[in-house]
Amino acid sequence: MSQESWAYLNRVVEGPSRPLQLLLDAGRDADEIARGVRVRASWLGDLGPQTEARRSWDRAGQDLAEAADAGARLITPESREWPRAEFDVAFGFAAAGRSEHVRSYQADAVPPHALWVRGTPLNEAVAQSVAVVGTRAATRYGHEATRQIATGLATHRWAIVSGGALGIDTVAHEAALAAGGLTVAVAACGIDRTYPARNAALLDRIAARGCVVSEYPPGMPPQRHRFLTRNRLVAALTAGTVIVEAAWRSGALNTLSWAEGLGRVTMAVPGPVTSAGSLGCHERIKDGRAQLVTGADDIRALLGAVGALDVAEQYELAYAATPVQSLTRNELRVFDACPPGGSSAQEISASAGLPVPLTVHLLMDLTRRGIISREGAAWSRVEVAQG
Amino acid sequence: MSQESWAYLNRVVEGPSRPLQLLLDAGRDADEIARGVRVRASWLGDLGPQTEARRSWDRAGQDLAEAADAGARLITPESREWPRAEFDVAFGFAAAGRSEHVRSYQADAVPPHALWVRGTPLNEAVAQSVAVVGTRAATRYGHEATRQIATGLATHRWAIVSGGALGIDTVAHEAALAAGGLTVAVAACGIDRTYPARNAALLDRIAARGCVVSEYPPGMPPQRHRFLTRNRLVAALTAGTVIVEAAWRSGALNTLSWAEGLGRVTMAVPGPVTSAGSLGCHERIKDGRAQLVTGADDIRALLGAVGALDVAEQYELAYAATPVQSLTRNELRVFDACPPGGSSAQEISASAGLPVPLTVHLLMDLTRRGIISREGAAWSRVEVAQG
Known part of the structure; x- marks a missing residue:
């Protein structure tokens, strides 16, 4: 062809x-x-x-030439770099019509028939990728959360796919590049156009390392309905979509709905409840339509790259229990009943409200563990930082 | 007796x-x-x-006298104000041993045998109540989130039960009082003791309107193991427990585990992922052990006081869609294809990539809805604020 x-x-x-x-x-x-x-x-x-x-509008030669001038090529289902596996899985899932979103947008739940690409081969770029999207009106918190997450993902060789928009998208692309990672921008306008204009240099840097992709021919202006169909590509190309900051009607929720309809993993980052900035994220978590994630490790766990238990283990290590935090309740009763100056087992037993034999047994065990010390008949606490 | x-x-x-x-x-x-x-x-x-x-330790008369001096009374299962229904439901549920927490703390999963109370009748105070608890090391965010939630609950006549501790507990009690609501503090020490000392005036204000409760006889010092058993009372007395700010090992998680083990509604407020302050809240939501809540309305909905749909409706009203946000995708294609200066239906049809008859139909419909206007053969957008 x-x-x-x-x-x-x-x-x-x-x-x-x-x-x-x-x-x-x-x-x-x-x-x-x-x-x-x-x-x-x-x-x-x-x-x-x-x-x-x-x-x-018969201008194929001109379109191909204009794209070439912009450093782009046209790829099709016959191209080696066509992300066939991604589209087969996503639109195959959608064909089952399991989600309300796909039932409402049935007509759009089909793969693109061709894509314009600037940069690295698209199939390689998205082979291990996750979409990170969010509001254009990002807060300082949204910036910081996005930066942490995208950096963590890029460091573990996950490519970040986003929409190249201002706000969260921009931070996600930039953080991926800063971490030496791959990133892919899916545009809602012709590949030769720069939108938003402020991101011209960023789009060039993205294309130099990862790629910029568009479903639309050269010259096409970005329009609202194209943002919506573009969102379906962002979701289709990636193993999962994370929304970082999305208010009640944020466009990022549309991408998340696509991810849901295409059978991808749907994730949302929570934020302060004292502003409306994360309301959309919270709503999706409440409705069971997105998994709560707090960082790159959670995301990697959900995408199957790392066991969820490993993540919990990391927290256990990061926030290790003090010896006192590990005590059972009876051990705590004995420990708490030891006065600073030391006391007899009988007195400790009464103060703890536990039988003397059990008290003595626990005192000896705690002494072996270095939490209690004994001098003659007096048992006292070894100084520990209090929880 | x-x-x-x-x-x-x-x-x-x-x-x-x-x-x-x-x-x-x-x-x-x-x-x-x-x-x-x-x-x-x-x-x-x-x-x-x-x-x-x-x-x-036979000093019943002295204990009763000391409590009376502190303005407190002893209530028992025979007292009219004994919260019998709450304890029957909670500890009846626990007896089924459905939760891992209760299986681990089986010995503690029994009601108190008596309670010392200062203030209003306990059963009335907790008849419509919710526990709001969290870290002592509250951030400014935790303060603000707690204040909003407790105020919203108090305004709707929900009593706030908490532990009287510094941090989130203090803010919850204070916000309830400021909103003219009832609040109940469950102490981990004798009813005549003031802990933390800094909260002496607050505890008096709580007792003047709601009540202060303790399971322990006068003079008992607050000790770690008493915080843990106190937590079970906070969970047992209330329809549900909300944790507002709780890090990985926060004691508030223990209260939430009790709520779970006692069959109460478990709720957690999310927060910024860029600090560790809400890590425990997020973890419980991830594990499906707590419902994410963002405010008093969510909490009331989960406690059955108001329909969940009403809450969604409030958001719909608060963040109403603009006319353009309500357009279908084909309507959007036509709307976006109308240039600012107006254009013919044929040109708009080509630009939108839609058949002329459909385009004309949509243009007429959008005109009826006041989103598009027509002058002669030229259709143009009515100026709308862009999403």
Whole structure:
């Protein structure tokens, strides 16, 4: 199939297109479909009316040239770097229509038919990747949480996929680059356009190490509905999606809904309840639609890269119990009943409200463990920092 | 049964005591058991060795007098204000041994045999109550979150039960009082003692409106093991427990474990992941052992006082969608394709990649809804604040 046919279809069929997907699934190739669109073939089905308005926008050569000028190439299901496995898994899951989101956006739950890419081979970039997205109106807390999480993931060789937007997306991309990791930006406009303009240099740095991807032909302006279909790609390309800061109607929730509908792992980072900035994250956790994650380790555990128990173990090590915190309740009663100056076993027994034999047994055991010391008949506490 | 017998038992049997509970359940009354302890009766079972060391501490009259001096009274299962329903439900649930916590602390999973109370009748104070607990080392965030939650609960006539400790407990009590609500402090020391000393005035204010409660006889010092058994009372007296700020080994987690073991609703407030202050809250939510709550409305919904849907509705109202946020994807495509200066339906159709008839239909519908306007053949957007 020629690149020209794919480029022509990419221009006249605004993705995602279920009618185009049906024709491809039925065994028609891009050359044949492109010809069919040009001549309004009878077998086009719903692709006929869908292409009617743009059918004559025949500028495949120009689109390919403009992309090349911008350092980009067109990749298709025939390309070696097509993320076939990711799309098969995600859109195969969606076909089962298990989530309400996918039932509402059925028409969009199909893979892209071609992608424009700047940078490293896309399939390699996303082979071990996670989406980190969030509000454009990020708070200082959102910045800091995103930086910690993206740095931790990048350090463990997880590529960060995001939308290249201001706020959380930008911090996620930047932190991944700063940690020497791979990152992928999925744009909601033509690959030759820079949006947001303020991120021009960042997008160049992303393309130099990872890649920038778009489903739309050169020159396409970013529009709201393209943000929504772009979000489905972010979710489809990655093993899971993490939302870091998302208010009640944040667009990041749309990406998370896509991840859910595509069978990906859905995760949300909590935040202060005293501001509305994390309200969307909290709501998804409450509804059981996202797992609460507090850092890169949690995320890696959920994505199966590391055992959840290992994470708990790390906390146990990081916040080790003091000897006193490890005592059983009867041990504590005896320990607490030892006055600073020392006392007899009988007195300690009465003060602890425990039988003398049990008290003596516990005192001896605590002495062996270095928590109590004995001088003659007097038992006293060894000085320990109090919990 | 005489108050003296209960007071004697309260002094010589450090609660909670399963052996004492077994004797009461078997139908022996307090007078009989007190006599039995004094004479080392053969039928005492495990209560024999448990009382051996303190048997001779016969100072019931003095304890009752000291409590009265402190403005407190002794209440027992025979008192009208005994929170019988709360204890029956909680310890009845615990008897089923469904939670690991209760299996580990089986001996403690019994009701108190008597309580010292300063203030309003206890059963009335806790009839509609929730426990709000957290770290002593509260951050500014913890303070603010606690204040919001306790104020919201108090405003809706929920009594706040807590431990009277510094940090979160103090803020919870104070916020409840400031909102004109009831609050109950459960102490881990004798009712006549003030702990922490800094909270002396607060405890007086609590007793003046709600009440202060202790399971321990006058003069008993606060000790670590008493904090743990006190925590079970906080959980038992309330419909649910909320932890606001609790690090990995916070004592507040012990209260939450008790709430779980006693069949109460367990709730945790999330916080910033960039500090360790809410690590314990997050861990319990992750493990499915606590529900994430962000405010008083969530808590009331979980306690069945208000429908969960009403809460979602409030958010919907508070963060109402703009007209553009409510558009379907095809509506958005048409809306986005309308240039600022207006354009023909044909041009808009091509730009949106939608058939002309559908485009016209959508344009007319959006015009009816006041989102698009038409002048002659030109359709343009009505100025709307952009999402």
